[in-house]
Amino acid sequence: MLKGHLDAIVLAALEAGPAHGYAIIEAIKTRSSSTFDLPEGTVYPALHRLEQAGLLASTWTTPAGGRRRRIYSLTKAGVAALADRRKAWGRFSHAVDMLLGGGRAWPA
C-alpha cells in the first residue's frame, strides 16, 4: 500500500527544504513516528523518477569539511504536484474513513 504513495511521501519529506537521500529517509521515519520504516534503498528510484518527471531538482554539493552529497529540492511543478496529491489523499482517506467507520469519520 505504501508503494503507491511513496512519490507523495518523498515530495512531502522535501517540503521543509532541500535534503540528501539519507536525510529524506530520516525525515520520513521521524515524521511517521517510524511507521514507515521502508528499505532505505527504495527511496532512490522514487527520487530519480520524480527528478525525471521534473518534480525535483538535484545538485552535488560539498559542505566545508564534509562529504560530497546530492541534494534534492522541490521544483515549482513538484510543489504543485504535492498540493494535488494532498487533495487526492484527503478525498481518498475521507472515503475510506466513511466506509470503515460505517458512515461516520473513523475512528469516531
Place this chain on the structure above:
Amino acid sequence: MASVGRAGMETPSEKHAGAERAGAIDRYVTELRHELAFDRVLAERLAKEVEDHLRDAVDADPAGPSIEAEHRAIERFGLARDIADQFAVDSVDRQARRTWLTLLVAVVVNFVAMRLRIMWLDDSAAPALAPLIDRYGFLAALAVSVVGWFAFRRSLLAPTLCLVGLTASIAAGVVRAGLFDQGVPPLVLLAAAGELALLGLLLAEVVGFGRRLCRTASLRGAAP
C-alpha cells in the same frame, strides 16, 4: 574513517577493521554498479549517492562506526538486485520512449527524402526494383510503427522491424538516387545523409532498448 590510535597511528586491529569496513561498502557499491550496467551514467551517479548514504548510516549508528554497523546499514538499504530492478523498469520505459521518438523522426525524414528523390531524380537508370523497395520498405516501416506504437510499445520486435524496413528503403533510395553519380542535387544528398545519420541513431537506440530489456528480464530471472 577508522579510529586513530593515541600516537596518531592506526593499530593493526584498527587497520584490519578499517579495511573490512571499507570492503563491505565497496563490495555492495560494486555489486550495485554491476546490476545497473544497463545504464552506465545512472550506475555511476547512483553508486556515489549510495556510498555516501551508507557511510552516513554507519556514522549515525548508535553503537558507533564498526563492521557490524556497516552490515546493518547495508541490510537496511536492501538488496542491490532489488534496487536495480526498480530502476530497470523506469529505464526500459524511458528507453522505449526515446526509441519510438527516434523512430518517428526517422520515418518523417525518410518520407521527405523519398519525396525529394521522386521530385528531383530520373529513375530510368536505376534498377527496376529500387523505387519499389524504396516505397514499400518505407510503407512497411510506417505500418509496423503505427501498429507497434498502439499494441507493442514495450516490445523490441516493432522497432526492430521498422529498422529493417527503413534500412531497406534507405538502401534502395541510395541506389535509386545514384548518390555516387555526378549531378545529384545537394538537397537530395543532404536528405540522404540525414536518413543515414538517423538510421545509425535508431540502431543505437534499438540496441540500447534490447540491452535494457535483457537486463530487466535477467534481474527477474526470466528469459528476455
